[in-house]
Amino acid sequence: MQLSTITDKVRNAERLTREEGLFLLTHGELLDLGECANIVRYRKNPDPRITFVVDTNPNYTNICNIDCIFCAFYRHSGEEGAYTHTVDEMIRKFKESAASGVTTILLQGGVNPALPFEYYVEMVERTVKEVPGVTPHFWSTSEIIGMAAVSGLTVPKVLQRLWDAGQRTIPGGGAEILSDRVKKKISHLKGSSADWLSVMREAHAIGFTSTATMMYGHLETNDDIVEHLESIRALQDEHHGFTAFVPWSFKPGNTPLEKIIPHYATPMRYLQMIAISRIYLDNFDHVQASWFSEGKKTGQIAVHFGADDFGGTLFEENVHAAANFVNKSNTEEVINLIRDAGFTPAQRSTTYEILRICEEPQAA
Amino acid sequence: MIEFRDTLLTPIWDKVRRGERLSLEDGIALYATGDLIGLGKMAHFVQQQKSGDAVYYVLNQKIEHTNICVLSCKFCDFAVKKGDADAYEMTTEDILSKLTPDIHEVHITGGMPADWPWERYLDIVRSIHERFPAIDVKAFTAVEIDFFHKKFKLSIEEVLRQLKAAGLRTMPGGGAEVFSERVRKLLFNQKIGAKAWFEVHTTAHRLGIPTNSTMLYGHIETIEERLIHMMKLREAQDETGGFLTFIPLAFQPGDTGIKPRDRFTSAIDDLKTIAVSRLMLDNFPHIKAYWVMLTEEVASVALHFGADDMDGTVGEERIAHDAGAVSPMKLAKDQIIKIIRDAGKIPVERDVYYNPLRISADNVIGKIPYLNSVPFYHAFEKRQFRILPVAPRRMGLLQEKDQIIAGPFSLMDYFRHEERLDLLEWCIATRDQVKSVMLFSNHGWADLDGKKIGITDDTATSVRLLQVLLEKKYQVKATFERLHAGINDLGGFDAVLLIGDEALRRNKFGLEGFEIIYDLAEEWYEWKKMPFVFAVWAASKSLTKETQMELNVAIERSLADAEGSYGAIGALHGRRIGLTQADVEAYLEGFNYRLGERERDAMKEFRKLVFELENVSIH
Numbered sequence: 015m016q017l018s019t020i021t022d023k024v025r026n027a028e029r030l031t032r033e034e035g036l037f038l039l040t041h042g043e044l045l046d047l048g049e050c051a052n053i054v055r056y057r058k059n060p061d062p063r064i065t066f067v068v069d070t071n072p073n074y075t076n077i078c079n080i081d082c083i084f085c086a087f088y089r090h091s092g093e094e095g096a097y098t099h100t101v102d103e104m105i106r107k108f109k110e111s112a113a114s115g116v117t118t119i120l121l122q123g124g125v126n127p128a129l130p131f132e133y134y135v136e137m138v139e140r141t142v143k144e145v146p147g148v149t150p151h152f153w154s155t156s157e158i159i160g161m162a163a164v165s166g167l168t169v170p171k172v173l174q175r176l177w178d179a180g181q182r183t184i185p186g187g188g189a190e191i192l193s194d195r196v197k198k199k200i201s202h203l204k205g206s207s208a209d210w211l212s213v214m215r216e217a218h219a220i221g222f223t224s225t226a227t228m229m230y231g232h233l234e235t236n237d238d239i240v241e242h243l244e245s246i247r248a249l250q251d252e253h254h255g256f257t258a259f260v261p262w263s264f265k266p267g268n269t270p271l272e273k274i275i276p277h278y279a280t281p282m283r284y285l286q287m288i289a290i291s292r293i294y295l296d297n298f299d300h301v302q303a304s305w306f307s308e309g310k311k312t313g314q315i316a317v318h319f320g321a322d323d324f325g326g327t328l329f330e331e332n333v334h335a336a337a338n339f340v341n342k343s344n345t346e347e348v349i350n351l352i353r354d355a356g357f358t359p360a361q362r363s364t365t366y367e368i369l370r371i372c373e374e375p376q377a378a
Numbered sequence: 379m380i381e382f383r384d385t386l387l388t389p390i391w392d393k394v395r396r397g398e399r400l401s402l403e404d405g406i407a408l409y410a411t412g413d414l415i416g417l418g419k420m421a422h423f424v425q426q427q428k429s430g431d432a433v434y435y436v437l438n439q440k441i442e443h444t445n446i447c448v449l450s451c452k453f454c455d456f457a458v459k460k461g462d463a464d465a466y467e468m469t470t471e472d473i474l475s476k477l478t479p480d481i482h483e484v485h486i487t488g489g490m491p492a493d494w495p496w497e498r499y500l501d502i503v504r505s506i507h508e509r510f511p512a513i514d515v516k517a518f519t520a521v522e523i524d525f526f527h528k529k530f531k532l533s534i535e536e537v538l539r540q541l542k543a544a545g546l547r548t549m550p551g552g553g554a555e556v557f558s559e560r561v562r563k564l565l566f567n568q569k570i571g572a573k574a575w576f577e578v579h580t581t582a583h584r585l586g587i588p589t590n591s592t593m594l595y596g597h598i599e600t601i602e603e604r605l606i607h608m609m610k611l612r613e614a615q616d617e618t619g620g621f622l623t624f625i626p627l628a629f630q631p632g633d634t635g636i637k638p639r640d641r642f643t644s645a646i647d648d649l650k651t652i653a654v655s656r657l658m659l660d661n662f663p664h665i666k667a668y669w670v671m672l673t674e675e676v677a678s679v680a681l682h683f684g685a686d687d688m689d690g691t692v693g694e695e696r697i698a699h700d701a702g703a704v705s706p707m708k709l710a711k712d713q714i715i716k717i718i719r720d721a722g723k724i725p726v727e728r729d730v731y732y733n734p735l736r737i738s739a740d741n742v743i744g745k746i747p748y749l750n751s752v753p754f755y756h757a758f759e760k761r762q763f764r765i766l767p768v769a770p771r772r773m774g775l776l777q778e779k780d781q782i783i784a785g786p787f788s789l790m791d792y793f794r795h796e797e798r799l800d801l802l803e804w805c806i807a808t809r810d811q812v813k814s815v816m817l818f819s820n821h822g823w824a825d826l827d828g829k830k831i832g833i834t835d836d837t838a839t840s841v842r843l844l845q846v847l848l849e850k851k852y853q854v855k856a857t858f859e860r861l862h863a864g865i866n867d868l869g870g871f872d873a874v875l876l877i878g879d880e881a882l883r884r885n886k887f888g889l890e891g892f893e894i895i896y897d898l899a900e901e902w903y904e905w906k907k908m909p910f911v912f913a914v915w916a917a918s919k920s921l922t923k924e925t926q927m928e929l930n931v932a933i934e935r936s937l938a939d940a941e942g943s944y945g946a947i948g949a950l951h952g953r954r955i956g957l958t959q960a961d962v963e964a965y966l967e968g969f970n971y972r973l974g975e976r977e978r979d980a981m982k983e984f985r986k987l988v989f990e991l992e993n994v995s996i997h
Contacts, residue, residue, distance in 0.1 A: 016759075025381075041761060043722070044682045045422055048415040049381060056383075062412065280720040281675045282682075311645035311675045318414040318646070354644035356412045 017042060024050045027057065029296055035240045039290045044282065047289035051320025054292050058299055059322045063371070064352045065300075065362040068345055069118035069151075069326035070111045074099045074137070078124025080156065084190075084232060084264055088124050098126060101136050108145045115345065118326065118364040119145075120185050121152040131165035131172070135179050142180035149364040150181050154188040155213040170216045177220050183364050184217055186225035186260060192245045193238040211249055218255025223365055225302070226256045230287055231264040231279030239287070243294045250297045257366050258300035258323060261287040262307040281312040285319045292320030300366055305351065314355040323362070324352055380420065384413035387420070390657075394420050395946075397953040399612075400658055405605035408654045414646060421653035421684030427950070428663060429686040430745055430755075430765035433723040434732055435714050438483040438516075438690035441476060443468045443502065447489030448525075449568040457489050467491065470498075470505050477510055483690065483730050484510075486517035487550055496530040500544045507545025514547040514730035520578035521553035524570045534581050542587055547730050549582055551590030551625055557610050558603040565597065576614055583620025586867035588731065590666075591621050595651055596629035596643035604651070608658040615661045620866065622732060623664035623687050626651045628671050648676045649683045656684025661954065664732065674717070681721040688714055724764050731862070733835075734768055737781045742766050743929075744773040744785025746913065748878035749951050749962065750806055750814060750969055751786060753940035754915075756947065758932050769836035769878075770913065777918075784917035784929055788838035792914050793985060800926065802915035804933055805973040807980070809909055812899035813965055814882040815840045818892035819873035823847075827854035829872035832861045839912055840877045843898050846987045851905050865889075879955050882965065886956060908980040914973060937971055 020034045020042075030038070038047065075098040078088035089096035099107075108119055119141070134153065141150045153161075153176070161172045190196070192207035214224060226246045230239060250256050263279035292301045303321035305313025306328050313324060327345045349372050352359035359372040382388055390404050400408075411417055444467040447457035458465045477484060484506060503515050518526075518541070526537045538546075555562065557572035579589050593607050608624075615621050628643040628651075656665045667685035669677035677688065691711050715738050718725040727736040745755055747767035755765060768776065774791030776782045777799075786806055792799060821829060826848060833841050841858065848854050861874070868874055868891060876884060885895060899910045915933065917926050940947065948962030957965070970977065 043422070044679075045415055045419045049419070052383065052415060053381075280678050280717050282678050282717070282721045285679065309673075309675045311648075311673055312679075314645040315414075315649065315676075315679055351644075355646050356414070 017046070021046065021050055024053055024293055027296070030294055032240055032244050035243065035290065035294045036236060038293065039236050039240065039286065044285060044289075047286060047293070048319045051289035051292040052318075054296065055301070055320045055322055062357055063360050064317050064322060064324050064355070064357040065360045065366065065368065066324040066345075066348050066352065067118050067326045067362050067364065068115050069120055069328060069364075070116050071120045071122075071326070071328050072104070072107055072111075073123045074104055074121060075123040075126045075129070077126040077128070079127055080125050084229070084266075086265075091126070091128065098129065101133065101140060104137060105140050105144055108141055108148060112145050112147045117148055117369070118151050119148050120326070121150065122154050122157065122185060122187060125156050125160040127160065127164060129164070131161050131167070131175075134161055135175055138176055138179035138181045149183060151183050151185055151364050152176075152181060154185055155210045156188045158184075158213050158217075159209060169213055170220070173213075173217050173220055173222070177222065182222060183257075184222055184224045186214075186227040186256070189227045189242070189246075190229045191232075191234045191238050192228075192242040193234065196232070196234045196238050207245065211245060214255070215249060215252065218249075218253035223255050223257050225258050225260050226250075226298075228259070228261040228287070228291070229264055230261060231283065232266075239290070240294070243291060247295055247297060250295070254297065256298060258302045259291050259295050259298050260302040260304055260325070261291055262304045263287075265307070281308065281315070284308050284312055285316060288316045288321050289319045305348075310351055314351055317352070317355050317357060323366075324348060324359075380416055382413055382416040384411045384416060387411060387413060387416050391420055394424065394657065396949045397660075397951060399660055399953075402602070402605050402609065405608070405654055405658055406601060408657060409601045409605075409650055414649065417650065417653045418683040421656040422682055424656050424660070425665075425684045425686055428767075430767045431722070431724045431760075432726045432734070432737075432766050433681055433686050433688055433718045433721070434664065434726045434728040434734075435688040435711075435718070436483045436690040436728050436730070437481045437711065438485055439477060439481050441468070441473050441484055441486045441488075443473060443486060443488040444491055444494075445489050446491040448492050449490060451566055451568050460491065460493075467494075470502050473502055474505060474509055477506065477513060479510060479512065481513055481691075482727075482735070483514050483516055485550060485690075486515070487519050487522065487552060490522060490525045496526065496532075499526065500540060503541055503544040503546050515545050516548045516550055516730060517541070517546055519550055519552035520575045521570055523549075523578045523582075524574050534578055535585070538578075538582050538585050538587060542585055546587060548622065549579070549587060549589040551579075551592040551621075551623075554592045554607075555594045556599045556603055557607045558599060561597075561599050561603060572610065576610070579620070580614055580618050583618035584866055586864060588620050588622045588864070590623050590625060592625045592627055593651075593655075594627045594629055596647065605654075605658065608655055612659055612661060615659070618866070619661070619864075621662055623666045624655055624659050624662050625666040625668050625689075626655055627668060630671060645676050645679075648672055649680060652680045652685050653683040678717045678721060681718065681723055688718060690714075722764075724766050726766065733772055734766065734776060736779070737766065737776065739764055740783075742782050744768055744776070744782045744787070746770055746773070746786055746806070746878075748814065749882065749947075749955065749965065750878075752947055752951060753937050753966065753971060754786065754804070754933055756936050756943065757939035758936040761928070761932075763929070763932075771836055771838040774838050780918070780920075782918075783921055784915065784926075786913040786915050788913050789911055789981065789984070790839045790842055790988070792916055793988075798919055799916035800919055800921070801973070802917055802926065802930055802933070803973055804915035804937070804971055805911050805977055806913040807909045807911040807970045807973075807977045808899040808903070809968055809970060810900060810903040811897050811968060812910070812912070813885050813897060813968065814879070815843070815875075815877050815898045815912065816881040816885050817844060817873055817875050817896040817898060818884060818889040819894045819896065820892055821872060822894065823852040823896075824854060826852075826856045826873060829856045830870065831856050831858050832865075832868060832871040832874040833858045834865075834874075834876050834878075834880070835860050835862055837875065837877050840875060840898060842988050842991070843902065843910065843984070844875055845991055846984070847898065847901050847905075849991060850987055851901070882957070883955050886961070906980070906983060908983060909970060909976055910984070911973075911977050911981050914981070 015037050020038050076089050077091050077096050162169045189210050194206050228242050300323050301321045302323040302325050303313045303316035304325050327348050349359045361369045386407050445458050446460050446465050527534045555566050582589050591611050664687045665685045666687035667677040667680035668689050715725040724739040726734045741762050742764050745765050745767045770788035902910045944963040944966045948959035952962045
């Protein structure tokens with residue numbers, strides 16, 4: 015196998031095999047990856063534009079019975095610092111957010127068995143009705159499986175109820191690495207790769223769109239990364255339900271995994287992940303640079319390595335904050351970061367429609 | 379090759395590939411481009427030519443001996459006045475107590491107090507040098523040297539001579555800011571200007587003190603001013619060759635008296651500045667990604683945009699930290715190593731002259747950093763291998779520690795470690811002349827008896843060839859002394875042995891102070907009618923036969939490709955040595971890279987002669 019044959023395939027818009035993806039990730043120089051990623055990026059999104067979404071990421075509960083060793087956020091029921099908010103409290107929060115310009119609410123929490131299924135349905139219904147300016151982007155796959163468990167319904171039924179309540183998109187978190195070898199070690203109670211994929215498959219079949227994520231930088235190998243990309247590319251071929259792919263690095267601070275993995279994954283590795291996913295996921299429209307989890311400067315570089323989206327403004331974010339990784343920002347700053355990186359910022363909706371293009375400010 | 383998104387970069391890339399110097403207009407186009415990847419790939423190409431896959435770091439300790447300063451520069455929030463609550467002054471003992479024997483470099487800069495006597499500075503340097511002989515002292519910016527010169531009424535040369543005698547090895551590059559009178563008047567009016575800065579540095583270079591250089595960017599300077607800054611450094615480097623590295627420093631907005639901009643430089647500006655400097659400063663060996671100011675995020679990516687130097691472990695760094703640099707105070711050695719390895723590069727722990735001391739990577743192949751070795755690597759497909767350029771003698775030392783799996787080892791090193799190595803099919807052998815292993819002398823061979831000969835620090839085999847020629851061919855004996863700090867200070871030597879590109883350049887242009895030039899391979903050929911084998915490719919016996927085979931195939935392919943491209947190699951490499959394309963072609967034609975019977979016989983003959991010599995220590 016030779017690098018030049020793989021890069022030629024990318025130029026000719028041919029699909030890479032798993033072996034080719036692995037070879038490229040293992041032997042490709044960083045800037046060769048970047049060059050290939052840009053070929054795909056500009057083929058799919060020819061404008062020199064980087065989108066962002068004005069969003070917030072509140073949590074309704076931190077009580078969780080899954081015990082993932084990469085998480086610093088969760089508490090057990092009754093433990094100090096454990097909380098669960100009522101639907102009223104959350105709706106009040108959402109209204110405040112909407113008033114400050116938020117269009118997407120990414121709502122996730124722990125998997126709390128004390129909450130009845132009605133809680134979730136009510137949260138969706140009331141959001142749609144009472145906070146019409148925002149899109150509810152609620153519940154990870156683990157929470158959806160949790161709802162099936164408390165309600166005794168099947169996952170498709172749970173999803174249908176949420177759809178009927180007005181929900182149209184779901185976040186792609188909880189995928190971690192879709193390799194059962196790795197999953198068993200880091201989140202043995204969270205379900206297998208097949209669980210995440212089957213919830214997503216059911217959701218896409220109903221008509222939901224979602225993102226797909228990947229959390230790397232712990233126990234995975236390059237082979238696991240490519241396995242992950244292969245799984246979601248294959249699923250995307252079925253319903254085209256994924257809007258974007260979002261990789262982020264594991265943050266070991268305050269987690270049990272910290273003892274095994276003392277160092278944060280480097281920005282280099284992040285750029286490789288952005289680029290290889292942009293190249294490999296030929297059926298995805300967008301790849302998101304997660305500046306809030308990787309750092310602003312890394313985010314600025316990542317948009318030159320194939321990413322065309324800068325993620326959200328994240329007015330509230332607790333999970334990374336719990337791992338001592340805090341990156342405060344706001345809309346104005348996100349716009350400046352994108353401009354300084356050499357692109358035109360554009361605000362988008364949850365489902366990647368352009369809402370407004372932020373043209374260069376007129377010179378005074 | 380490179381697929382540019384910005385076609386304005388194409389003519390610049392053509393110049394880079396031909397080894398041509400870039401103009402101010404080229405620099406402006408590079409800064410203006412939106413094609414960050416295209417820019418980076420050009421800079422990475424140059425980086426690979428200069429340092430292969432190596433990224434250097436040093437185990438160092440920063441000392442700021444005092445924060446009391448007679449100047450009050452607007453951009454500095456480090457300096458205080460004597461009597462201020464947070465003023466401090468370190469004694470020589472305080473400084474010594476901060477040092478440990480495991481570090482290799484101490485970096486000393488600080489404020490400029492009105493009442494310290496000259497002897498106090500000399501005492502600091504001397505005491506460190508005496509107490510910790512393995513720690514190299516890098517001390518005092520040009521601003522401080524100029525201050526000593528004025529305050530103690532000594533010429534700049536005298537200040538530097540005395541510091542060198544006390545143990546000073548190199549100097550940091552601070553105080554350059556931006557070489558623009560406009561900016562200096564607005565921001566740094568108390569600091570020395572470009573003229574004084576260059577006077578200090580070029581004087582140091584002539585005394586055999588290599589130095590660093592810096593540029594503070596991201597405040598009020600224009601892109602053109604940045605580029606002119608680089609071009610002035612490039613011009614000075616043409617004259618002295620004494621700059622080791624260039625360090626772009628991103629301005630830190632903070633509590634300083636000036637507010638030229640309220641934001642940190644963007645990551646894109648940082649990477650562009652690294653890449654543009656790598657491309658503009660064609661005669662600089664190294665470009666440093668100084669993580670303390672650049673942030674760890676950008677510094678690690680910069681290793682693919684032209685930077686081959688990660689600074690060091692840095693014990694204390696008050697100046698940048700007081701102004702709000704976001705990097706952690708101390709980046710541990712293993713984190714530096716991890717960053718470099720994740721970048722696919724070789725972490726190379728270095729000494730003050732960038733000699734490799736220890737490398738932390740597998741599958742490393744040595745590369746002799748001379749023109750005559752280029753054909754081996756010209757079209758070498760690396761795959762799992764990583765390439766480390768290292769002078770012949772140092773390559774042998776690394777092989778001894780099992781840090782290099784294969785390479786063109788100096789013949790003497792192969793003899794010494796034969797039992798651990800498998801010979802491959804390649805060598806660096808001359809036909810008659812070599813043109814790059816040269817003795818520059820003031821005496822004929824017969825008159826060198828009892829004379830002192832300076833020997834380049836890089837050689838393992840040429841020095842023994844010289845000894846064989848002296849003792850066996852001409853029946854004379856001379857004494858040898860290593861030139862550890864280059865060839866700027868050659869007073870006291872009757873002859874000098876140089877090898878590699880420096881010898882090639884001096885063979886063409888002469889070496890001041892020496893009238894006769896001898897080509898050692900030619901001397902050998904006239905005597906023995908045999909080729910001379912300077913190096914042989916060998917691989918560690920621990921390598922599998924399969925890997926050895928892969929390596930042989932990769933070298934074979936590269937040589938075959940190179941043999942049709944001596945013209946292109948000449949275009950890329952000739953200019954920096956001062957050779958025409960035709961010179962390079964003729965030079966490379968003079969080598970035989972395949973180890974045949976004649977070469978093996980020549981090796982045998984040399985081995986017999988060299989082991990008859992009494993071993994003379996020259997370390």
